[in-house]
Amino acid sequence: MTKHILVLHTGGTISMTENSEGDIMPSQHNPLLGADSFVPADVELTTEEIFNLPSPHMTPERMLELVKRIRQAEKEGSDGVVITHGTDTLEETAYFLDLTLDSAMPVVVTGAMRSSNEIGSDGLENLQSAIKTAASDDSRNKGTLVVMNDEIHTARFVTKTHTTNVATFRTPTFGPVGLVTKDGVRFFQELINQEVCAIDHLVDKVFLIKAYAGMDGTLFDALPEDTHGLTIEALGAGNLPPTTLPAIQRLLDRNIPIVLVSRCFNGVAQAVYNYEGGGVQLKKMGIIFCQGLNGQKARIKLQVGLSDGKQGQDLADFVDNAVS
Numbered sequence: 001m002t003k004h005i006l007v008l009h010t011g012g013t014i015s016m017t018e019n020s021e022g023d024i025m026p027s028q029h030n031p032l033l034g035a036d037s038f039v040p041a042d043v044e045l046t047t048e049e050i051f052n053l054p055s056p057h058m059t060p061e062r063m064l065e066l067v068k069r070i071r072q073a074e075k076e077g078s079d080g081v082v083i084t085h086g087t088d089t090l091e092e093t094a095y096f097l098d099l100t101l102d103s104a105m106p107v108v109v110t111g112a113m114r115s116s117n118e119i120g121s122d123g124l125e126n127l128q129s130a131i132k133t134a135a136s137d138d139s140r141n142k143g144t145l146v147v148m149n150d151e152i153h154t155a156r157f158v159t160k161t162h163t164t165n166v167a168t169f170r171t172p173t174f175g176p177v178g179l180v181t182k183d184g185v186r187f188f189q190e191l192i193n194q195e196v197c198a199i200d201h202l203v204d205k206v207f208l209i210k211a212y213a214g215m216d217g218t219l220f221d222a223l224p225e226d227t228h229g230l231t232i233e234a235l236g237a238g239n240l241p242p243t244t245l246p247a248i249q250r251l252l253d254r255n256i257p258i259v260l261v262s263r264c265f266n267g268v269a270q271a272v273y274n275y276e277g278g279g280v281q282l283k284k285m286g287i288i289f290c291q292g293l294n295g296q297k298a299r300i301k302l303q304v305g306l307s308d309g310k311q312g313q314d315l316a317d318f319v320d321n322a323v324s
């Protein structure tokens with residue numbers, strides 16, 4: 001049966017070209033438009049350029065525009081959607097889609113580390129793998145997936161780990177969920193469902209701050225009056241320098257929800273240390289521990305939860321546990 005796959009291009013290196021000086025720049029004519037000779041025989045492709053942006057120019061407002069286009073595509077009869085995207089913020093857009101699209105339809109995000117005319121360009125290969133994944137029945141009901149370098153990852157846990165290597169996308173702690181091979185798509189890990197928020201607007205003042213040895217309250221006190229929420233990348237298992245605590249308490253007294261993750265690459269944040277600034281104390285103060293997400297993903301989750309109108313325990317339950 002023919003599968004109708006919509007490809008939405010948003011820009012990034014996959015759509016860029018290298019000039020004679022070696023600079024990589026957005027192309028005036030997207031080299032991916034019309035490149036479809038590699039599409040599997042049972043796939044009918046529709047292609048749209050919704051944006052042509054380097055991914056550092058991506059914003060949550062643009063992510064929401066993308067969500068609305070994907071919801072419409074499902075109504076129009078698409079069997080799956082592929083999004084091409086710059087890799088710098090790919091994981092944030094992918095996770096935003098994962099949290100806001102309430103659908104069984106496969107949604108697959110891909111990109112490239114080498115632009116379209118560089119030697120060893122990985123764009124078309126990644127696009128082909130993403131199309132195969134979006135066309136597979138096995139990809140239904142799996143939330144948003146990220147396909148790069150023959151691997152399938154969940155949007156929830158994948159992260160960019162290398163500035164230039166084509167094997168940059170990794171899933172720390174849990175690993176990839178599947179592979180794209182010559183014969184098709186193979187999943188080897190089950191996915192755990194999560195709550196989806198079908199939001200149609202955004203609250204915007206949600207910040208991310210990284211902790212470091214010797215940190216004090218300066219950055220916390222500098223947050224604007226109308227702050228909606230804050231995510232902190234804390235130390236180790238989930239601890240903070242004691243000199244940050246008075247400023248953090250002032251934010252909590254203003255009813256600003258604070259979500260904590262670890263700045264460590266592997267593992268989950270847990271309230272295990274009971275000393276000044278230790279996780280046990282932070283949890284007692286009312287900080288929400290988010291397990292298994294990195295800082296940029298936890299910030300997206302907090303923003304989506306707040307945009308859905310969640311607060312108090314409801315918000316904490318939504319944010320705190322990404323792994324069950």
Ligand SMILES: NC(=O)C[C@H](N)C(=O)O
Nearest residue numbers: 012013054055086087088
């Ligand atoms: N590989 C890439 O796509 C990186 C590029 N700077 C982007 O995110 O748009």
